[in-house]
Amino acid sequence: MSNALPTGRTEISCDVLVIGGGAAGIAAATAAGRAGAQVVLLERYGFLGGLATSAQVGTICGLYLRDETGVEAVPVSNGFASEFAGRLQQTSGTKPLRVDRGLWVLPYFPPDFAHVASTVVGETKNVKLISHATVANTCVENSKIKSVRALAWNEPLNFSAKAVVDCTGEATAAALAGAGSENGATDQSPALVFVLENVDPTLALRGLLEARRELRVSVQKGILPALCERISIVPGSGKNGRFAFKFSLLPANPDLALWQQVTDWETESRALLEPLVNFLVNNVAAFRDARLESVAPQLGVRSGRRILGRARLADADVLNTLKSVQGIARGCWPMERWTAAPKPEMNYFAQQKFYDIPFDCLRPVELENIFVAGRCLSAETGAMTSARVIGTALATGWAAGTAAAFQAAGKSLDEAVALIRKQMT
Ligand SMILES: Cc1cc2nc3c(=O)[nH]c(=O)nc-3n(C[C@H](O)[C@H](O)[C@H](O)COP(=O)(O)OP(=O)(O)OC[C@H]3O[C@@H](n4cnc5c(N)ncnc54)[C@H](O)[C@@H]3O)c2cc1C
Incomplete structure (x- = not known):
């Protein structure tokens, strides 16, 4: 056979x-x-x-x-x-x-x-x-x-x-x-979308501003890699403490083949999620009980x-x-x-x-x-x-x-x- x-x-x-x-x-x-x-x-x-x-x-x-x-x-x-x-x-x-x-x-x-x-x-x-x-x-x-x-x-x-x-x-x-x-x-940077659940809804708005500030400071101090500053919220998310975020990377390097670039983007962004989420949980009150609920199966290439x-x-x-x-x-x-x-x-x-x-x-x-x-x-x-x-x-x-x-x-x-x-x- x-x-x-x-x-x-x-x-x-x-x-x-x-x-x-x-x-x-x-x-x-x-x-x-x-x-x-x-x-x-x-x-x-x-x-x-x-x-x-x-x-x-x-x-x-x-x-x-x-x-x-x-x-x-x-x-x-x-x-x-x-x-x-x-x-x-x-x-x-x-x-x-x-x-x-x-x-x-x-x-x-x-x-x-x-x-x-x-x-x-x-x-x-x-x-x-x-x-x-x-x-x-x-x-x-x-x-x-x-x-x-x-x-x-x-x-x-x-x-x-x-x-x-x-x-x-x-x-x-x-x-x-x-x-x-x-x-x-x-032309444009891609982004990886991830969802956090159990974000304290009463603190969410203030928490997002605080998260941005804390991430900026930690990047400046070299505690987190520079990319970690590049998160934004998906509008309309946030029901029942479930927030979706876009984690933006940098546009493609023109010297890399696209398949290699996409592999690097996927690997790099997924590896950074754990330290990023841990940082939010440990440093921003609204995220104290938050958990990573899901990560998009595919990086979003704009x-x-x-x-x-x-x-x-x-x-x-x-x-x-x-x-x-x-x-x-x-x-x-x-x-x-x-x-x-x-x-x-x-x-x-x-x-x-x-x-x-x-x-x-x-x-x-x-x-x-x-x-x-x-x-x-x-x-x-x-x-x-x-x-x-x-x-x-x-x-x-x-x-x-x-x-x-x-x-x-x-x-x-x-x-x-x-x-x-x-x-x-
Ligand atoms: C991070 C990010 C955030 C965005 N935010 C928004 C937003 O808020 N609102 C908005 O409206 N738009 C947004 N966009 C843009 C929008 O999502 C896309 O431009 C749009 O969905 C593109 O649709 P499409 O059908 O052209 O392509 P795609 O959605 O890329 O669909 C292509 C399909 O083809 C399939 N495919 C690919 N190659 C093959 C093959 N060889 N054989 C068989 N199947 C194949 C893929 O699996 C896929 O299903 C965003 C994009 C990104 C990346």
């Missing part, structure tokens, strides 16, 4: 292959399925949501217009992002929350996000989910992706699809197929590889709230860039305004039958720090999935753009 792996003869055909089940991917698969395509959704983990669940991000940004005075959160557009937010609110009772400068977010509990994502995708009958499936190769002929190779629970599978949607957050399929791309990992598309969303387009006749999604979050500084650089545009993301930002120059969405889309550095948020990723995912279904059915992409634009208003 041979112990060799099967040689990859399992062939699966579909109309639309969606790669990556994060915010963009669940929207893309649902859109393509509802448009009538036979869809396969591949996800490398055993649950859906991408960074929203694996990195336990905790709040959805990009759903509502910025507004310092209005009493209610106003959605930036109609469509799938609003539908998904509504389902999440129904499931978990969460509500929009206004934070700094009139920005509205929707806090969520990560398992609820994963549950709603599975429910929504599961309800779309012609979508087949294959989990633990990692795409590692593509075959291209005449500017079209002919087949995609994945390892699904360590078994090689071959997919042929009429259209492909890359929602990997790293433009992996597009890059494997030869699309031009750029690496955004040096920027990764993205395509150089037929159009590129520019920083100026975001700040000047560009409108486009090809606009297929609306962005309403400011540019929020996490650098080596302890706090993010924020660049706001006017309140109650939004910008359009043109359809061609989802299309690689070199390939005809692949669309990208979420963090993979074509954008300048600053523009991506706005367009990457979950609300906008849901919207671009929907657009990419709709376009892919139209292409697979031999219908015109102009028709797809017209439908998406109608659904937004």
